[in-house]
Amino acid sequence: MNVLPPVLAYGTPPAFVEHAARAGLPGWREAGSGQPVLLLHGWSVSGEAFDGQRALATQGYRVIAPDHAGHGLSAALRPSDATIAGLAMDVAALIRHLALDEVVVVGWSMGAMVAWELMRSQSDLPIAMVGSIDMTPRLITSPDWPHGLHSRYDMAQARQMTARIQQRWDSLLAPVAAGLWAKGAQPNPEQSRSVMRMMRQCAPHTLAALWEDMARQDFRAVLQAARWPLFHVYGQCSRLYASSVSHATQALHPAARLTTISGAGHAPHLEHPDQTNAALLQMLHSINDKAASA
Template identity: 30%
Template sequence: MHHVRRPGAGPIVLFVPGLGMTSQSFAHTTAGLGPGYDVVTVDLRGHGSSPTPPPGWTLDDAAADLAQVIDRLDLHDVTLVGWSLGATVTYNYLERYGTDRVSRLVSVEMSPYLLREEGWEHAAFGGLDAFGALHATQQQWADPDRYLTALVENCFAAGADPEPALTQLLLADSLKTSRLALLALWSGVLTQDWRERIGALTLPTLLVHGAKSRIFPTEVGKWLLGALPDARLEMFSESGHALFLEEPGRFVRVLRDFVDGTAGA
């Protein structure tokens, strides 16, 4: 797993991007944090500067890759920031490796279960079913450029007309994502159900969601707030899935307040 560290004078914040996205997604955020934070960004296998994964690589292996980065850099008292599928990677890390090195979690725009079923309203896109998931899988293999372009477009608030520079920031690196990595991570997240497991994550958690999200258009943040034992929820009223790009100043302030406010907790 490729990583970049920008040493700083204060707390360690480690960013994990989502499906088809790279560490460049967080460029504005890491710059906004400034020298008072020790920042690490990673690229999942097959994304950005990380090598394509071998056959058989899984979402669980992505969590193991993250553990290797944390161990190699000898990081402690880490704040993990996971965006979308990157949040699920952090859930897997914490379930498997615990909280010896990680003190805080920031879960950005993710649902604990992506598929629609009776009594569950928080599926991806508000109603992703098995047929829709299969269609997405087929498109990832047959026409990944089209899939990734649509994914980037859906990252921004419903009804918004984002600046071309913002979409290009995501799209330029996104289109380089390997098919194998897309399929491995997508198939993995579809089969993971965190609804009954996520309550075991007891560390302080910040939930961040966009009120105009097209990826997760329901009030899944409120559901997570009720399921986690030590969580707080911040809604971004003008944002969609990429709220740290849509309301960048506020995201940095919220992140700083959470990290600084829970230090030593």
């Protein structure tokens, strides 16, 4: 497990510039210039959740945070196929549209599945590294994978959740948002309001379809066969995943780097942005140092 470097003193980061969704492309926001770092948000929020990662733009990186279909800037997009594979196709289209090269793709929660799907179905993309933040490669638990959601999730529960999302999404906002924060911690009120606002901007029908599709996914074989460098960041106090998931996921590809953010829950980049940015910079420096020595 990596030991984090000291938290860096950042200058004032530039504001995100927003770009509206259009035919064939999701909406996105970006800040800075340099090597592109593509941040893929989780289910039911938006790329605004990466506001704290604008600080990476002060370190020579182009920070890009798209909004998946049905979320935020892309809420009006109504995909005929609301699946993880469909979201990955949208991300691939954006990478090609922006002519990104040596892009580092970092996915949080559902966004990690989208990043892993890029490895499976979009292997021609010019990706330098793929990272995940607090995610399991398989949501459903089984005898050979006891590391799913809450360590006890099955397809029947996933379908029940899908129906609840479709029928009464508003009633789920508070309990879903509560799952982001560290166990035993009270969320920052401003952050909590921001998360709830993002959730209200989402399209419930798309959220429901994506939730059920996430439950169908199994990226274990994809991680085992990964040809790109991998890294994983986990919250030490996640409410969604037991601590065992981090080491079990790394064991699928032992060369992957692993960092745990102390005192953080499912959204370490929200709760502890400086520590998370230090972890991300460590990974970015590692791939660039390797490239320089090649």
